[in-house]
Amino acid sequence: xxxxxxxxxxxxxxxxxxxxxIMHVVSLSLLPATIVGVCVHGMNALMVVLLSVFTAxxxxxxxxxxxxxxxxWKDGSAIVTGLMLALCLxxxxxxxxxxxxxxxxxLVVKCCFGGxxxxxxxxxxxxxxxxxxxxxxxxxxxxxxxxxxxxxxAELMQGKAVNITSMxxxxxxxxxxxxxxxxxxxxxxxWSLDIIHGEICFSVLGGFxxxxxxxxxxxxxxxFLAANICGGGVIMxxxxxxxxxxxxxxxxxxQMIYGLTIGVLGGIFRLHGGSxxxxxxxxxxxxxxxxxxxxxxxxxxxxxxxxxxxxxDDIGVGDLISRVPRPVVVLTTITIIAGLALSGVFSMxxxxxxxxxxxxxxxxxxxxxxxxxSFKSDETIDQAIADLNGEVYxxxxxxxxxxxxxxxxxxxxxxxxxxxxxxxxxGFDGDVSMAVGLNAEGAINAIDFTTLNETPGMGxxxxxxxxxxxxxxxxxxxFTLNKAGGSTEEDQIDTVSGASTTSxxxxxxxNAALDFFNxxxxxx
Amino acid sequence: xRKTFRGGVHPAYHKELSREQALRPFEAKGEMVYPLAHxxxxxxxxxxxxNDPVLVGQRIAxxxxxxxxxxxxxxxxxxxxxxxxxxxxxxMQECVVIDNDGLYTKAEGFGVREDVSGxxxxxxxxxxxxxxxxxxxxxxxxxxxxxSPKAPDDIKYVIANGxxxxxxxxxxxxxxxxxxxxxxxxxxLMLKLFRNAHGVIAIEDNKPVAIAAxxxxxxxxxxxxxxxxxxxxxxxxEKSLISAIAGKDYPARMLPAxxxxxxxxxxxxxAIQRAVVFREPLYTHCFTLTGxxxxxxxxxxxxxxxxxxxxxxxxxxxxxxxxxxxALAGGPMMGIAMATLDVPIQxxxxxxxxxxxxxxxxxxxxxxxxxxxxxxxxVCPLGLMPQLMADTLVDKDMDRFENRLYGLECMQCGSxxxxxxxxxxxxxxxxQAKAEIMAxxxxxxxGKK
Numbered sequence: 001x002x003x004x005x006x007x008x009x010x011x012x013x014x015x016x017x018x019x020x021x022i023m024h025v026v027s028l029s030l031l032p033a034t035i036v037g038v039c040v041h042g043m044n045a046l047m048v049v050l051l052s053v054f055t056a057x058x059x060x061x062x063x064x065x066x067x068x069x070x071x072x073w074k075d076g077s078a079i080v081t082g083l084m085l086a087l088c089l090x091x092x093x094x095x096x097x098x099x100x101x102x103x104x105x106x107l108v109v110k111c112c113f114g115g116x117x118x119x120x121x122x123x124x125x126x127x128x129x130x131x132x133x134x135x136x137x138x139x140x141x142x143x144x145x146x147x148x149x150x151x152x153x154a155e156l157m158q159g160k161a162v163n164i165t166s167m168x169x170x171x172x173x174x175x176x177x178x179x180x181x182x183x184x185x186x187x188x189x190x191w192s193l194d195i196i197h198g199e200i201c202f203s204v205l206g207g208f209x210x211x212x213x214x215x216x217x218x219x220x221x222x223x224f225l226a227a228n229i230c231g232g233g234v235i236m237x238x239x240x241x242x243x244x245x246x247x248x249x250x251x252x253x254x255q256m257i258y259g260l261t262i263g264v265l266g267g268i269f270r271l272h273g274g275s276x277x278x279x280x281x282x283x284x285x286x287x288x289x290x291x292x293x294x295x296x297x298x299x300x301x302x303x304x305x306x307x308x309x310x311x312x313d314d315i316g317v318g319d320l321i322s323r324v325p326r327p328v329v330v331l332t333t334i335t336i337i338a339g340l341a342l343s344g345v346f347s348m349x350x351x352x353x354x355x356x357x358x359x360x361x362x363x364x365x366x367x368x369x370x371x372x373x374s375f376k377s378d379e380t381i382d383q384a385i386a387d388l389n390g391e392v393y394x395x396x397x398x399x400x401x402x403x404x405x406x407x408x409x410x411x412x413x414x415x416x417x418x419x420x421x422x423x424x425x426x427g428f429d430g431d432v433s434m435a436v437g438l439n440a441e442g443a444i445n446a447i448d449f450t451t452l453n454e455t456p457g458m459g460x461x462x463x464x465x466x467x468x469x470x471x472x473x474x475x476x477x478x479f480t481l482n483k484a485g486g487s488t489e490e491d492q493i494d495t496v497s498g499a500s501t502t503s504x505x506x507x508x509x510x511n512a513a514l515d516f517f518n519x520x521x522x523x524x
Numbered sequence: 525x526r527k528t529f530r531g532g533v534h535p536a537y538h539k540e541l542s543r544e545q546a547l548r549p550f551e552a553k554g555e556m557v558y559p560l561a562h563x564x565x566x567x568x569x570x571x572x573x574x575n576d577p578v579l580v581g582q583r584i585a586x587x588x589x590x591x592x593x594x595x596x597x598x599x600x601x602x603x604x605x606x607x608x609x610x611x612x613x614x615x616m617q618e619c620v621v622i623d624n625d626g627l628y629t630k631a632e633g634f635g636v637r638e639d640v641s642g643x644x645x646x647x648x649x650x651x652x653x654x655x656x657x658x659x660x661x662x663x664x665x666x667x668x669x670x671x672s673p674k675a676p677d678d679i680k681y682v683i684a685n686g687x688x689x690x691x692x693x694x695x696x697x698x699x700x701x702x703x704x705x706x707x708x709x710x711x712x713l714m715l716k717l718f719r720n721a722h723g724v725i726a727i728e729d730n731k732p733v734a735i736a737a738x739x740x741x742x743x744x745x746x747x748x749x750x751x752x753x754x755x756x757x758x759x760x761x762e763k764s765l766i767s768a769i770a771g772k773d774y775p776a777r778m779l780p781a782x783x784x785x786x787x788x789x790x791x792x793x794x795a796i797q798r799a800v801v802f803r804e805p806l807y808t809h810c811f812t813l814t815g816x817x818x819x820x821x822x823x824x825x826x827x828x829x830x831x832x833x834x835x836x837x838x839x840x841x842x843x844x845x846x847x848x849x850x851a852l853a854g855g856p857m858m859g860i861a862m863a864t865l866d867v868p869i870q871x872x873x874x875x876x877x878x879x880x881x882x883x884x885x886x887x888x889x890x891x892x893x894x895x896x897x898x899x900x901x902x903v904c905p906l907g908l909m910p911q912l913m914a915d916t917l918v919d920k921d922m923d924r925f926e927n928r929l930y931g932l933e934c935m936q937c938g939s940x941x942x943x944x945x946x947x948x949x950x951x952x953x954x955x956q957a958k959a960e961i962m963a964x965x966x967x968x969x970x971g972k973k
Contacts, residue, residue, distance in 0.1 A: 004847065004848070004849070005848065005849070005850065005851050005861075005862060005863055005864070006849055006850050006861065006882045006884070006885055007861045007863055008850075008861050008882070008884035008885070009861070009949070009951075009952040009955060010856075010857060010858050010859060010860070010861070010936075010938050010951065010952075011856060011857045011858070011938030011939075011941050011942045011951060012850065012852060012856040012857070012859065012861060012882075012883060012884045013535055013536070013691070013856040013857065013883045013884075013942065014883055014884075014886075014887040014941070014942055014944070014947055015533070015535075015942055015943050015944075015945070017943075017945045018890050018892075018945050018946075018947065019890075019892040019895060019945050019946050021945065022895070022897070022945050072892070072893075075892050114893075115893060116892060116893045116895065117892075117893040117894045117895050117896055117946075118893065194899075194902075195897075197898065245895045245896040245897045245898070246895065246896050248896075250896065250898050250901060250909060250911055250912060251901070251909065294912065298909050298912060298929075299907060299909070300907070300930065301773075301775075301906050301907040301908050301930045301933050302530065302767070302773035302906060302907035303773040303774050303775040303906065303907075303933065304775065304930065305773075305907075
């Protein structure tokens with residue numbers, strides 16, 4: 001009997017959590033986002049997910065066999081990599097993309113550097129960046145009903161209003177894992193299970209919010225911030241990509257530094273970069289910092305921390321406070337100071353920020369309200385626009401949006417007119433945006449297009465004076481489109497022949513602007 | 525006072541196996557073996573020789589120097605030999621072997637309650653030293669050394685350690701339930717030595733009966749209080765208790781007394797009471813026999829020197845039809861895996877856990893590469909960075925391990941290895957690295973001489 005006794009060095013028991021267990025929990029937590037993505041985007045999305053996961057596992061299996069390594073493909077990490085990669089791909093991806101991507105992620109980024117725990121970049125993200133560089137067009141092509149369209153983030157970066165609700169739920173055009181809500185649920189579950197470190201995800205979000213709020217030109221406007229956070233994979237990056245164990249630092253302070261780096265870099269790329277993939281690049285960049293952080297930033301044991309023990313006599317409230325880890329105190333202090341400084345800077349630069357917003361379309365505004373010396377914002381109007389929440393305006397105007405509105409004043413400060421910028425998404429090829437100028441009494445001065453990408457020779461002709469000058473000088477509450485032509489009535493507008501879709505979009509947008517003027521500007 | 529320390533883990537406790545089993549005496553019949561180096565410090569010198577008759581409580585080896593301890597026989601009979609025998613650590617050690625006559629004839633001179641109110645502090649410490657008391661919690665540090673700090677007036681807390689955080693073990697729980705008054709009396713004797721100190725009886729809150737018993741026993745003892753602690757391993761570690769109770773963390777080069785604390789296991793405190801009040805030497809202590817392979821798990825008062833194998837047999841042996849796969853002297857966290865049960869029970873052994881399954885073997889099969897998940901850094905009660913420490917050991921960067929990551933501070937509680945999802949043998953690596961570094965240091969120091 002005695003010979004059969006096993007020997008081991010203590011501890012002789014282990015926690016029930018194993019590597020595969022953690023990996024499977026992470027995969028499961030991605031399931032909601034996957035399901036939403038597949039339901040919204042359809043069959044091709046499902047194929048992308050399945051191919052990506054399958055190729056990832058198969059690649060690792062092949063590598064293990066060819067190189068005579070232990071069977072690491074069973075540990076579940078390849079599933080996570082494949083799934084994360086798939087969620088970062090367009091639902092319209094040609095099916096070779098997930099295959100090539102997953103092979104690159106597993107074979108090149110992971111296995112060639114020593115496998116699990118040895119890779120220096122997040123495999124899924126590195127593969128995504130690889131695909132972005134190699135197959136740029138397919139990677140950034142997103143369609144709705146077969147027609148190419150811009151993602152909300154691309155629009156946001158161009159300064160357009162976006163529908164936050166659809167971004168949050170994941171129904172907006174974009175990658176398969178586009179549902180911020182589903183990712184957030186999964187991420188918070190992982191956080192509550194202590195699988196991912198709050199230090200990382202919340203400093204990513206914090207750093208990003210801070211940067212966007214400070215330098216985004218719109219201050220800490222909650223809608224602007226929410227739109228930025230819900231789009232462009234910020235949630236995915238914060239909760240899944242940045243928290244990858246291998247490529248993130250060990251110590252809490254290191255994790256906070258790493259997270260803030262990602263957030264701020266993401267903000268810089270988002271605001272000043274050319275690509276909507278700001279977070280892919282910011283996480284990859286910060287991955288490279290991790291070894292440096294781990295070499296240098298880690299805490300001393302409790303017994304060696306400053307003021308640790310030797311002077312205090314007994315336990316009191318002061319003792320409890322001094323037991324709060326120093327980094328927390330330091331970071332909190334910095335945050336408070338930075339916050340105060342920011343709010344000071346913000347109030348000082350508020351006017352400048354608003355002027356910048358104005359400057360974008362100022363030329364158009366001056367065309368439609370030529371009497372105005374300058375344009376100023378009005379609190380009631382701004383509030384009304386904020387209340388619209390970037391959603392479709394009214395129910396009679398198709399997909400029309402009110403973007404902004406200003407009061408035109410002359411040199412003496414007297415109101416000489418109003419300008420309302422309105423957009424209709426019912427154009428033949430995307431959005432049609434225009435500035436609608438009204439005089440002080442509410443009659444239309446003129447309209448001028450700020451965004452128009454219609455078909456040349458057809459839809460583009462709405463910008464010709466024959467069409468757009470029809471609105472000038474008229475004072476009605478609503479226009480109708482006369483497709484027959486030869487209108488005589490005050491409220492009728494002749495269509496551009498062969499371009500009734502675009503014409504209709506323009507009329508809808510003008511009507512929306514008029515309605516907004518009558519209900520809000522004049523009424524208020 | 526906080527109820528716990530930072531970090532720690534929650535292993536499955538399995539205390540229900542033996543928790544309600546009252547302490548029973550174990551009257552061993554076989555030969556008794558007493559290793560002369562059973563405590564920390566210098567081995568004792570035998571004072572008996574072959575064929576000498578001995579009685580229960582008779583001194584068979586005397587302390588050699590200040591940091592050393594007397595050894596007493598727990599049985600009557602005659603000395604069979606003074607020779608090398610295999611001990612728990614697996615090595616052969618010099619031992620006194622006694623042929624047990626099974627009669628347990630007691631020596632004279634102890635067992636009668638004395639009035640100790642007039643004793644001086646020195647007399648109390650002397651009686652403790654006479655009785656050969658060493659720490660029963662596991663380390664085996666001679667107690668009279670602990671009770672003689674350089675500055676007795678700087679001691680703020682005398683902590684009675686009844687945490688019993690090691691999974692499976694329940695004998696201290698039973699001891700506190702049944703010997704509460706004696707433990708309090710022992711603690712009062714210790715408090716006499718340290719006039720500025722408070723007594724704290726620290727018990728994990730998974731022992732409500734023991735807490736109730738101790739709370740009742742301290743009534744009228746103004747300097748003592750019972751502190752229910754959070755149930756968390758290693759709550760009963762000296763550093764964990766001091767961190768929680770005194771709010772002090774101290775490096776490995778310092779002793780608890782340097783931060784104003786004396787920590788003694790409740791079993792040791794009972795031994796102090798027996799030694800001072802009854803002049804009874806330490807030759808028996810509480811012990812838990814448990815594990816899923818044991819037919820009748822239970823708690824025993826075991827005589828020092830009896831064999832583990834005989835205790836198992838005495839209790840009724842293994843369950844029918846099971847194969848014993850793992851035998852642990854102590855519990856599964858800090859216990860020692862045994863190659864054979866035919867070794868003597870020593871004073872600091874407080875349990876025998878017999879398992880039909882070997883979780884360590886299973887863990888080895890589940891081992892993967894380090895994920896860098898950071899769980900080990902969260903659970904380390906000392907605030908070390910086990911993950912980085914293990915990395916440096918893989919790179920053989922001993923300097924970084926020792927000087928930048930404070931690897932020598934590790935107290936080998938096993939929390940990091942326990943929690944590691946990749947099943948890395950972290951604690952085991954640190955034990956080995958520490959041993960290597962200490963050996964090198966000793967060699968260097970020797971070279972200088």
